[in-house]
Amino acid sequence: MGLxxxxxxxxxxxxxxxxxxxxxxxxxxxxxxxRPDYLPLLRRELLEVIRKYVNIxxxxxxxxxxxxxxxxxxxxxxxxxxxxxxxxxxxxxxASDA
Amino acid sequence: MTEIIVVTSGKxxxxxxxTSASLAVGLAQRGKKVAVIDFDVGLRNLDLIMGCExxxxxxxxxxxxxxxxxxxxxxxxxxxxxxxxLAASQTRDKDALSKEGVERVxxxxxxxxxxxxxxxxxAGIEKGAALAMYFAxxxxxxxxxxxxxxxxxxxxxxxxxSKTRRAERGDGAVEQHLLLTRYSPDRVxxxxxxxxxxxxxILGIEVLGVVPESSGVLTASNAGVxxxxxxxxxxxxAYADAVARLCGETVTMRFIDAQKKGLFAxxxxx
Numbered sequence: 001m002g003l004x005x006x007x008x009x010x011x012x013x014x015x016x017x018x019x020x021x022x023x024x025x026x027x028x029x030x031x032x033x034x035r036p037d038y039l040p041l042l043r044r045e046l047l048e049v050i051r052k053y054v055n056i057x058x059x060x061x062x063x064x065x066x067x068x069x070x071x072x073x074x075x076x077x078x079x080x081x082x083x084x085x086x087x088x089x090x091x092x093x094x095a096s097d098a
Numbered sequence: 099m100t101e102i103i104v105v106t107s108g109k110x111x112x113x114x115x116x117t118s119a120s121l122a123v124g125l126a127q128r129g130k131k132v133a134v135i136d137f138d139v140g141l142r143n144l145d146l147i148m149g150c151e152x153x154x155x156x157x158x159x160x161x162x163x164x165x166x167x168x169x170x171x172x173x174x175x176x177x178x179x180x181x182x183x184l185a186a187s188q189t190r191d192k193d194a195l196s197k198e199g200v201e202r203v204x205x206x207x208x209x210x211x212x213x214x215x216x217x218x219x220x221a222g223i224e225k226g227a228a229l230a231m232y233f234a235x236x237x238x239x240x241x242x243x244x245x246x247x248x249x250x251x252x253x254x255x256x257x258x259x260s261k262t263r264r265a266e267r268g269d270g271a272v273e274q275h276l277l278l279t280r281y282s283p284d285r286v287x288x289x290x291x292x293x294x295x296x297x298x299x300i301l302g303i304e305v306l307g308v309v310p311e312s313s314g315v316l317t318a319s320n321a322g323v324x325x326x327x328x329x330x331x332x333x334x335x336a337y338a339d340a341v342a343r344l345c346g347e348t349v350t351m352r353f354i355d356a357q358k359k360g361l362f363a364x365x366x367x368x
Contacts, residue, residue: 013289015243015296018244022248022292026248026249026252030252
């Protein structure tokens with residue numbers, strides 16, 4: 001270390017960018033790993049079924065798998081639109097105009 | 099007690115075979131009985147790096163398919179008495195490997211009194227790589243300080259934690275080690291290469307060794323002499339340190355700091 005080394009800190013080169021990008025992508029991929037790979041398809045099919053009755057936004061379905069003790073729990077949350085165009089749940093008939 | 103060590107990485111070209119060869123030689127130099135197996139069916143190279151390519155008669159696939167005995171296929175190293183090489187098949191495809199077949203060969207080696215079995219994994223995450231890691235007790239994940247290699251390594255770490263015999267049986271995790279290769283301390287100091295600590299933090303596992311970028315690696319592979327046998331080269335010394343750590347010794351990391359320049363070089367540039 002030279003006498004004047006304190007004047008220049010470690011240069012912020014491309015390695016810093018690499019480290020930051022990797023931190024993010026690795027965290028993201030770790031969160032996804034272990035999740036069943038059928039989730040995206042399940043989400044799409046559920047969306048189709050629900051849309052027969054309620055016109056919901058594609059983004060309104062959230063699916064996640066949480067581990068509770070020895071059990072995997074499938075959590076499903078569907079946000080219904082405020083002004084529902086919902087058909088009555090009891091005598092639900094698939095919309096004929098669909 | 100036989101220990102099975104997989105040398106893996108996900109990404110190709112990072113130094114898996116160079117590492118497998120040097121770890122195998124290093125362990126054998128310590129008097130251990132070592133077998134090193136090439137799992138890269140169709141693209142064999144361990145034989146070249148070990149310098150025994152002209153002595154391959156039978157290979158791993160021949161043994162698995164019962165076309166020869168294990169003893170016939172094991173190539174005894176000419177330098178070290180306790181080191182044996184099992185070459186991959188160059189003509190078959192990866193489907194020639196089966197879990198049962200691999201297990202049978204590993205069991206036979208264990209019965210034969212081998213202390214270590216080094217499994218040199220192919221790149222990727224397909225069958226060959228999956229089988230190379232499946233029976234492992236420990237894993238050496240070879241990584242270059244570069245974005246794609248680090249990301250692929252993380253994927254491999256995930257597979258080691260889920261797709262191995264230990265994981266499936268709940269026998270405790272496969273012990274994971276990082277080995278950084280092609281490391282350039284000067285570029286790290288200049289801010290253009292991720293450092294050991296950066297890679298270690300991102301992946302979250304211990305570092306077994308850091309092998310600097312060294313001309314000795316190419317010279318060694320040209321000659322078919324594992325680089326650990328070149329005691330003059332920095333890479334050879336770094337591998338020897340890694341072997342010592344693998345055996346539980348505490349060795350200070352070398353070759354991770356940029357070389358200090360003299361006053362003259364500082365003034366007039368490098």
